[in-house]
Amino acid sequence: MLCCLLSKNGVFFTRHVIECARAASVTWANDVLFIQLGFITLDNASNCNTMMQRLEQLLKALKIDFLVDENRIRCAFITQLQDDLAADPGWDVMDDLANALRSSGQRLDDLSSVIRKGWDDELWTPEEVPDHAVLNDMDVRWSSTFLMIDRILELYPAIEVMAEQDKHEWLRPYLLTAEQLRRLDKIRNFLEIPHSIQEGVSADKTPTLPVALPAYEQLLTVLRVFKSAEPEIAHGVQAAIDKLNEYFQKTRSARVYEIAMIVNPTIKLEWLKKNWSESEVESAKETMITAVSRFLHGVRLSEG
Known part of the structure; x- marks a missing residue:
């Protein structure tokens, strides 16, 4: 079930998230409310961070598993943030x-x-x-x-x-x-790089979450090459790389990206094996197993 809410007020948002979850999938186990809560997509505004922290506190008080980083999908608006780093006298x-x-x-x-x-x-x-x-x-x-x-x-x-x-x-x-x-x-040549990658992802007719991490990796690689080729604006390019790296690390903390790649029949574990360490790949496998186990546990509870 997809629920779209415009308010970013923590208490208001939490109340409506719970209402949406109740309408979608709710069971009672040992008198404890059990909700199969998925992920929340937000942009990169600072008040979203505050809201998510408040949401985690309120949901934990209801004994609902929820983590600020792992249950958040970050909007790819990061490509727009790079525009802000391209300030120039002209x-x-x-x-x-x-x-x-x-x-x-x-x-x-x-x-x-x-x-x-x-x-x-x-x-x-x-x-x-x-x-x-x-x-x-x-x-x-x-x-x-x-x-x-x-x-x-x-x-x-x-x-x-x-x-x-x-x-x-x-x-x-x-x-x-x-x-x-x-x-x-x-x-212009610099800004065309994130624009082209974003256009490629947006043009995909299938869910784009599985290609998010590969797209960010590709963007970082191309920007590093461009920085070497254009020393005159290297400072601005490096600022974009630093911002993208910061965002990329936050994105990787949400295991949903790993799960999305693994369940995608055209990706599975192939990209992870080529780009991540062996220990990171094993961790991704464990994440997938845990996610499936939690899902099956919820199904059993809902069936009584």
Whole structure:
């Protein structure tokens, strides 16, 4: 049973989790409430950590097994956190440029006209400068920083031509220097890495939990290679690697990822054997056995 709750208040959330669990699967064993409680998916906001700690305390008081780390599935919004680590002196200028162009429908229409006239005048082809709208950065949108930078750089030849027109002299203070464009191109290439991996995972038509850990491992590997190839922005890339490592360690503490991989017929233990130590693989096996045993125990209790 899937239960979606918007409140992150610990007491309120706990009450409704128990109500959902009761509706899904409840038995009484020796006058003790027994609930087969699964996992809770949350984003990475700090108040979610506080809420989960409170939830653990209240559930344990009801003799319900629940652990803050092991019963939590973390949202893959970590890829968005890396956008926040890509701050650069040219980024604010680009953000201001995007906002200025998007401040009115007329400005966007004028940019579209410049793009199409450039096709007619053979300044560029539709493939080189397509008639696309400028995007802005949004905290709640996947890869929004990458998408904004990518779009501005794609349309920049037309933006420069537009700024040459007297009616658009307002645009000139927002133009980027050659150095800013060069650095932002490097940042775009950097942000494209997590964006591409996230897009690949999101495009999967099957549950994505089994591929979460492999995807994070792949992302770390590619970022390390990119850092070596781009020393100029290595500091920002390392900040992303550090943040991802921190998140990855927290994610691994939730055994549900191991279970999801093992029960997936296309993965099973193969990825774990290739990427984890022998002791970690054995621990994953024990986790699976324990999970099955607890499930069967719950079934027996429910059947009386």
